[in-house]
Amino acid sequence: MIILKICAVIPAYNEEENIAEVVKKTREHVxxxxxxxxxxxxxxxxxxxxxxxxxxxxxxxxxxxFALETGIEKALENGSDILVTIDADNQHDxxxxxxxxxxxxxxxxxxxFGSRSLDGDMxxxxxxxxxxxxKSAQLLFGTKVxxxxxGFKAFRRDAYEKLKWRSSHYSVDSEIIMNAGTNKLRHxxxxxxxxxxxxxxxxxxxxxxxxxxxxxxxxxxx
Amino acid sequence: MIMGIQIIGIIFALFMIYLTxxxxxxxxxxxxxxxxxxxxxxxxMGVVLSPTSFGGLLNPLKVSRLMDLFTILSFMTVFGVIFFxxxxxxxxxxxxxxxxxxxxxxxxxx
Numbered sequence: 001m002i003i004l005k006i007c008a009v010i011p012a013y014n015e016e017e018n019i020a021e022v023v024k025k026t027r028e029h030v031x032x033x034x035x036x037x038x039x040x041x042x043x044x045x046x047x048x049x050x051x052x053x054x055x056x057x058x059x060x061x062x063x064x065x066f067a068l069e070t071g072i073e074k075a076l077e078n079g080s081d082i083l084v085t086i087d088a089d090n091q092h093d094x095x096x097x098x099x100x101x102x103x104x105x106x107x108x109x110x111x112x113f114g115s116r117s118l119d120g121d122m123x124x125x126x127x128x129x130x131x132x133x134x135k136s137a138q139l140l141f142g143t144k145v146x147x148x149x150x151g152f153k154a155f156r157r158d159a160y161e162k163l164k165w166r167s168s169h170y171s172v173d174s175e176i177i178m179n180a181g182t183n184k185l186r187h188x189x190x191x192x193x194x195x196x197x198x199x200x201x202x203x204x205x206x207x208x209x210x211x212x213x214x215x216x217x218x219x220x221x222x
Numbered sequence: 223m224i225m226g227i228q229i230i231g232i233i234f235a236l237f238m239i240y241l242t243x244x245x246x247x248x249x250x251x252x253x254x255x256x257x258x259x260x261x262x263x264x265x266x267m268g269v270v271l272s273p274t275s276f277g278g279l280l281n282p283l284k285v286s287r288l289m290d291l292f293t294i295l296s297f298m299t300v301f302g303v304i305f306f307x308x309x310x311x312x313x314x315x316x317x318x319x320x321x322x323x324x325x326x327x328x329x330x331x332x
Contacts, residue, residue, distance in 0.1 A: 036326070056326045056327060056329070057326055058322050058323075058325075058326050059321075059322050059325055059326075060318075060322060062319065062322055066319065066322075066323075069323075070323055070326050070327065073323075073327065074327060077327070168319075
């Protein structure tokens with residue numbers, strides 16, 4: 001039996017309050033953890049390193065998409081087979097990692113998306129934005145993913161070439177869905193637990209509009 | 223006699239000439255760039271001081287008023303400059319990406 005090496009990639013920007021817990025919980029379920037410190041001005045990198053993560057640091061803040069790409073390249077360099085991406089703000093439960101990776105392996109899929117429930121305690125504006133972006137993605141790219149902005153996903157090393165994104169910022173999650181759809185990758189989504197803390201600093205309304213415009217552009221660029 | 227908007231135009235041109243000189247003295251750009259920008263501001267001042275000298279261009283260019291001619295030329299210049307600035311920004315963005323990633327993967331930031 002081949003043992004697949006699982007690596008979690010966590011892009012982080014000024015997350016000194018959450019990163020220790022996220023790394024600690026994530027390490028229990030993967031072989032290695034890579035934290036991409038995206039130009040943080042606080043102690044994120046140091047804390048992540050202390051907690052046992054491999055840390056790669058950007059000199060300046062480059063955005064989530066770019067940070068994710070740096071992390072994935074590092075993971076591929078280290079010979080990882082399964083790549084799990086998870087947010088650094090402690091909104092995801094790392095206990096879901098085995099579910100994502102097991103489904104990916106057992107059902108021979110290319111990518112598994114963690115889908116946050118729209119019925120949960122997601123803030124109203126996020127609920128609407130997410131619903132709007134999901135419907136757009138379904139319509140434009142033929143995917144069935146119902147959470148277009150979830151940063152929690154698992155994919156195979158081989159699938160990365162087809163998933164490769166150009167977005168530097170929050171559009172990355174939508175672009176990954178689009179690439180999975182247009183390249184006809186075998187994908188599935190599974191519900192995940194989500195915790196929203198009040199210091200939400202993720203996608204804003206402006207980001208949402210930018211993501212929507214990007215989706216239109218990608219669709220008509222072909 | 224210099225009137226109304228011409229005064230504003232001259233003050234603007236003089237201010238830009240001052241800034242061009244100041245930044246050249248500070249070493250922000252080379253003599254060639256200094257020369258180009260000085261030429262631009264002096265030409266601008268020439269147009270402001272003597273707009274009627276461009277009257278001969280109206281008929282061949284099929285423009286009815288001098289104001290229209292200047293407006294069209296200004297728009298063309300502004301869009302041209304924006305396009306070139308966009309290209310430069312994109313190029314620099316790509317360079318920054320390359321440098322940041324290379325340093326990150328080599329573990330350069332301490």
